[in-house]
Amino acid sequence: MGGFTNLIVFVITFLSFFTAISFSSDTLNSTQSLKTNDTLLSANQTFVLGFFSLDESRFYLGIWYGKIQVRTAVWVANRDNPLEDPNGFLKIGDTGNMEIVDRTGKTIWSSNQTAAAKNPVLQILDSGNLIIRESSVSASKNPLWQSFDYPTNTLLPGMKLLYNFDTKMEKHITSWKSSQDPSTGVISFKLDFHGLPEIFLWNNNTKLYRSGPWNGVRFSGVPEMKSETDSIKFDFYQDEHQLYYTFNIGTQSLYSRLTVTPDGQLQRLTWVPDNQVWNPFWFAPKDQCDTYKECGPYGICDTNASPVCTCMRGFSPKNIQAWNLRDGSDGCVRKTKLDCWSDEFLKVQNVKLPDTTSVFVNRSMSLMECGGLCKKNCSCTAYANIDITNGGSGCVMWTDELVDMRVYTDGGQDLYVRLAASDVESASGGSKNNVESKAIGITVAIVVVLVGLLIYFLWKRRKLHRMLECGTESRGGFERSQDSLKKEPTFTSNRRNSSESEMDELELPLFDFNTISTATNNFSEENKLGEGGFGIVYKGRLTEGQEIAVKRLSRNSGQGIEQFKNEVRLIARLQHRNLVRLFGCCVGMDEKMLVYEYMENRSLDSILFDRARRSILNWQKRFYIICGIARGLLYLHQDSRFRIIHRDLKASNVLLDEEMNPKISDFGMARIFGTNQTEANTIRIVGTYGYMSPEYAMDGLFSTKSDVFSFGVLVLEIVTGRKNKGFYYSNDELNLLGHAWNQWKEGKALELVDPSIIDSYSPPEVLRCIQVGLLCVQERAEDRPTMSTVVLMLSSETVLMPQPKSPGFCVGRNPNETESSSSRQDQSYSVNEVTVTMLHAR
Numbered sequence: 001m002g003g004f005t006n007l008i009v010f011v012i013t014f015l016s017f018f019t020a021i022s023f024s025s026d027t028l029n030s031t032q033s034l035k036t037n038d039t040l041l042s043a044n045q046t047f048v049l050g051f052f053s054l055d056e057s058r059f060y061l062g063i064w065y066g067k068i069q070v071r072t073a074v075w076v077a078n079r080d081n082p083l084e085d086p087n088g089f090l091k092i093g094d095t096g097n098m099e100i101v102d103r104t105g106k107t108i109w110s111s112n113q114t115a116a117a118k119n120p121v122l123q124i125l126d127s128g129n130l131i132i133r134e135s136s137v138s139a140s141k142n143p144l145w146q147s148f149d150y151p152t153n154t155l156l157p158g159m160k161l162l163y164n165f166d167t168k169m170e171k172h173i174t175s176w177k178s179s180q181d182p183s184t185g186v187i188s189f190k191l192d193f194h195g196l197p198e199i200f201l202w203n204n205n206t207k208l209y210r211s212g213p214w215n216g217v218r219f220s221g222v223p224e225m226k227s228e229t230d231s232i233k234f235d236f237y238q239d240e241h242q243l244y245y246t247f248n249i250g251t252q253s254l255y256s257r258l259t260v261t262p263d264g265q266l267q268r269l270t271w272v273p274d275n276q277v278w279n280p281f282w283f284a285p286k287d288q289c290d291t292y293k294e295c296g297p298y299g300i301c302d303t304n305a306s307p308v309c310t311c312m313r314g315f316s317p318k319n320i321q322a323w324n325l326r327d328g329s330d331g332c333v334r335k336t337k338l339d340c341w342s343d344e345f346l347k348v349q350n351v352k353l354p355d356t357t358s359v360f361v362n363r364s365m366s367l368m369e370c371g372g373l374c375k376k377n378c379s380c381t382a383y384a385n386i387d388i389t390n391g392g393s394g395c396v397m398w399t400d401e402l403v404d405m406r407v408y409t410d411g412g413q414d415l416y417v418r419l420a421a422s423d424v425e426s427a428s429g430g431s432k433n434n435v436e437s438k439a440i441g442i443t444v445a446i447v448v449v450l451v452g453l454l455i456y457f458l459w460k461r462r463k464l465h466r467m468l469e470c471g472t473e474s475r476g477g478f479e480r481s482q483d484s485l486k487k488e489p490t491f492t493s494n495r496r497n498s499s500e501s502e503m504d505e506l507e508l509p510l511f512d513f514n515t516i517s518t519a520t521n522n523f524s525e526e527n528k529l530g531e532g533g534f535g536i537v538y539k540g541r542l543t544e545g546q547e548i549a550v551k552r553l554s555r556n557s558g559q560g561i562e563q564f565k566n567e568v569r570l571i572a573r574l575q576h577r578n579l580v581r582l583f584g585c586c587v588g589m590d591e592k593m594l595v596y597e598y599m600e601n602r603s604l605d606s607i608l609f610d611r612a613r614r615s616i617l618n619w620q621k622r623f624y625i626i627c628g629i630a631r632g633l634l635y636l637h638q639d640s641r642f643r644i645i646h647r648d649l650k651a652s653n654v655l656l657d658e659e660m661n662p663k664i665s666d667f668g669m670a671r672i673f674g675t676n677q678t679e680a681n682t683i684r685i686v687g688t689y690g691y692m693s694p695e696y697a698m699d700g701l702f703s704t705k706s707d708v709f710s711f712g713v714l715v716l717e718i719v720t721g722r723k724n725k726g727f728y729y730s731n732d733e734l735n736l737l738g739h740a741w742n743q744w745k746e747g748k749a750l751e752l753v754d755p756s757i758i759d760s761y762s763p764p765e766v767l768r769c770i771q772v773g774l775l776c777v778q779e780r781a782e783d784r785p786t787m788s789t790v791v792l793m794l795s796s797e798t799v800l801m802p803q804p805k806s807p808g809f810c811v812g813r814n815p816n817e818t819e820s821s822s823s824r825q826d827q828s829y830s831v832n833e834v835t836v837t838m839l840h841a842r
């Protein structure tokens with residue numbers, strides 16, 4: 001599920017526009033036609049109908065805002081049938097259809113309107129609706145055809161996501177294929193009318209996100225939705241004929257739209273006229289817990305917990321091993337079997353109600369009747385109110401597993417879950433026979449300890465056995481590894497059906513020492529790719545021809561082999577196109593090695609800081625690299641199943657493949673080498689200090705925001721082609737951060753750009769990157785954006801960005817200089833002498 005959650009604001013800025021000659025009219029009659037350089041303007045100029053092209057070769061009929069400079073398409077007629085050249089036009093066909101005709105006179109797209117019309121006209125309305133009506137009939141009456149019935153990727157105020165029970169007609173929004181290609185993409189947002197209706201975000205056939213059912217006020221999974229107080233009014237309507245979701249805007253001057261992006265996001269954007277940008281007011285999925293079924297059946301996701309998945313009371317993890325690896329997708333199982341008649345119900349508060357696609361619903365029952373019915377029906381697993389207004393009403397009853405729940409600190413609903421009576425009691429903490437239960441408790445504890453010891457010894461024996469096996473592993477073992485190598489993607493997809501011991505073998509290829517030794521030509525000097533703090537890296541080639549990179553760990557990780565393998569297995573499961581792929585490991589009695597995919601173009605620093613080679617990376621490539629690193633880091637911080645803080649992000653840890661795709665390497669090392677160790681603590685202190693956040697350098701505090709700091713440094717380095725030398729900058733000069741900050745303040749930020757990309761750079765993109773970079777290196781960790789915001793800011797030309805405050809460590813200091821001279825120091829800068837001295841002393 002890796003790539004889909006990337007946060008990209010999808011604002012379509014038309015690259016090319018025709019010098020539009022607008023009909024000073026909003027209507028087109030059957031004798032007129034609309035050429036590719038004509039437009040229709042709605043009465044109040046709110047919306048425009050016309051042709052557009054993003055690449056000058058495919059032309060689409062679309063609707064966009066008339067008063068917004070950032071051209072934003074909200075509807076596309078012929079998204080899958082573009083005109084191949086500008087010599088086409090729109091007309092009203094003989095049957096009253098709207099038709100797009102190409103140069104040869106062929107109709108390439110038709111509205112397929114069937115009702116006969118005498119004198120049809122086409123009209124673009126101020127709501128953004130394009131209608132076909134009888135010229136004699138008012139525009140406010142039901143039209144013959146309307147574009148609002150055929151949404152593309154955007155829901156405008158008044159448009160509906162709809163399901164009609166009588167006609168089985170269904171209307172949903174579907175993303176573009178990419179930001180430059182309006183054709184039908186794979187991401188959609190669609191009503192599910194089964195059970196208690198809710199809306200799902202889909203990636204082709206996979207559910208990404210669920211809104212939760214409508215509770216009369218908002219969706220159960222969107223606690224931040226407040227209809228009454230906002231100027232946006234949401235409506236979710238259901239009767240026996242139809243079901244729809246829509247929203248309306250109180251003030252005409254506010255522009256708001258709901259859209260699905262090609263990379264899997266649902267976004268509500270509102271236009272901020274003062275800044276001339278579309279602001280992502282709301283989006284989903286916004287965190288790990290929004291991912292559909294993140295914690296499996298009976299698992300509850302809580303973003304404030306670590307790990308995020310917990311079992312409901314009375315339940316325990318089904319697959320404890322996966323659970324400990326922070327993979328909660330197998331969910332939880334009951335501790336005590338239900339016996340139906342004596343069962344009781346536990347109230348769970350503030351939850352997003354579980355998936356309601358196959359529930360029993362009765363809207364006129366009270367909560368008490370609902371509970372009574374649920375208790376009587378042995379297959380009923382939980383119940384809740386449907387509507388939370390007026391103290392609650394309606395009954396929804398689950399009869400199978402409860403999936404996709406999360407808790408909120410504020411704003412969820414109450415869910416009553418069926419548990420064996422004993423589990424409800426222990427959950428509520430009250431026990432009447434205190435002495436007796438204590439005695440039982442002690443007995444149980446002793447038994448548990450004994451059994452535990454037994455299991456431990458058995459396990460130990462098995463482990464020892466395995467360890468020996470691994471060190472001298474035979475060809476058989478290697479071939480097995482190779483098999484799983486070839487079927488790479490099955491590493492994780494097999495997870496569900498594999499038992500725990502199978503999981504070992506399937507998911508972590510173990511390479512035997514001889515294979516690796518042969519592949520690297522006996523770890524020869526010629527095969528050496530580089531040397532880092534964790535060991536020497538060699539290039540290798542397996543007998544099948546596959547190229548690999550082998551990191552031979554030089555230091556003792558202080559871990560047992562089983563623990564090491566556990567960590568490696570966990571890291572190997574982090575898969576993202578911007579992370580270097582870990583294929584497996586090789587463990588012997590006194591050797592530990594990691595086997596990675598081989599990256600043609602080595603590391604970013606070897607190109608970026610090399611005078612001769614840096615021009616290989618033009619601006620487009622650099623920008624692409626920045627965005628890739630951001631996405632990789634976002635994945636580590638947020639989208640992977642467990643949070644990983646890199647701790648040592650820097651140019652030499654960004655590798656480039658054949659096509660210059662950036663991939664982050666050395667992530668997860670902290671897991672192997674224990675918490676506080678980065679390369680910085682071992683060697684090459686100066687190199688890495690440049691990337692260290694103040695709070696880490698001073699207090700050893702590390703959070704995702706420290707990674708954000710390192711990312712900011714990296715961005716500034718990529719833009720400027722200069723290395724940030726930390727505070728070891730000679731002659732009291734400002735270091736890169738301080739220099740960049742000064743230039744930014746003086747409005748001369750473009751002077752920072754690496755001279756070797758002067759021909760290729762795009763000023764707005766560069767400025768955006770510098771601003772993002774400076775935001776990331778702000779002194780206070782709280783001020784720095786999260787990686788999801790960074791990705792959003794990088795990918796949208798229109799998102800609001802705050803002004804950066806001064807960066808951490810922006811004053812250069814010669815380490816030999818010891819006297820304090822704060823008078824020379826601009827007070828707004830953040831590093832004081834104490835800090836520098838202290839660090840130097842380390």
Ligand SMILES: *[C@@H]1O[C@H](CO)[C@@H](O)[C@H](O)[C@H]1NC(C)=O
Nearest residue numbers: 028029030031032119120135
């Ligand atoms: C269409 O509009 C044009 C320009 O207003 C007018 O001359 C023409 O008669 C109209 N045709 C019909 C069928 O109404």
Ligand SMILES: *[C@@H]1O[C@H](CO)[C@@H](O)[C@H](O)[C@H]1NC(C)=O
Nearest residue numbers: 019021035036037038086087
């Ligand atoms: C519009 O396009 C047509 C066909 O390409 C061309 O003949 C005409 O001059 C254009 N009109 C304007 C005003 O550019």
Ligand SMILES: *[C@@H]1O[C@H](CO)[C@@H](O)[C@H](O)[C@H]1NC(C)=O
Nearest residue numbers: 043044045046125126127252
């Ligand atoms: C157009 O603008 C006028 C004045 O601003 C307003 O009274 C009218 O309601 C608007 N018409 C529509 C269709 O929005």
Ligand SMILES: *[C@@H]1O[C@H](CO)[C@@H](O)[C@H](O)[C@H]1NC(C)=O
Nearest residue numbers: 077078109110111112113150
């Ligand atoms: C109109 O009908 C044609 C032929 O059935 C079909 O190929 C086309 O997709 C339809 N157009 C629309 C907009 O539904």
Ligand SMILES: *[C@@H]1O[C@H](CO)[C@@H](O)[C@H](O)[C@H]1NC(C)=O
Nearest residue numbers: 184185186187203204205206
């Ligand atoms: C979507 O799913 C269908 C059916 O499973 C599959 O054939 C198709 O290749 C998928 N499309 C994409 C873009 O993944």
Ligand SMILES: *[C@@H]1O[C@H](CO)[C@@H](O)[C@H](O)[C@H]1NC(C)=O
Nearest residue numbers: 361362363364365366369395
């Ligand atoms: C819903 O519950 C009410 C009150 O208990 C009952 O009268 C009605 O028949 C139920 N409707 C359905 C469809 O079960």
Ligand SMILES: *[C@@H]1O[C@H](CO)[C@@H](O)[C@H](O)[C@H]1NC(C)=O
Nearest residue numbers: 359360376377378379380399
């Ligand atoms: C329990 O409820 C389910 C769902 O409404 C229903 O299919 C089933 O027949 C009920 N069982 C009993 C024993 O009432």
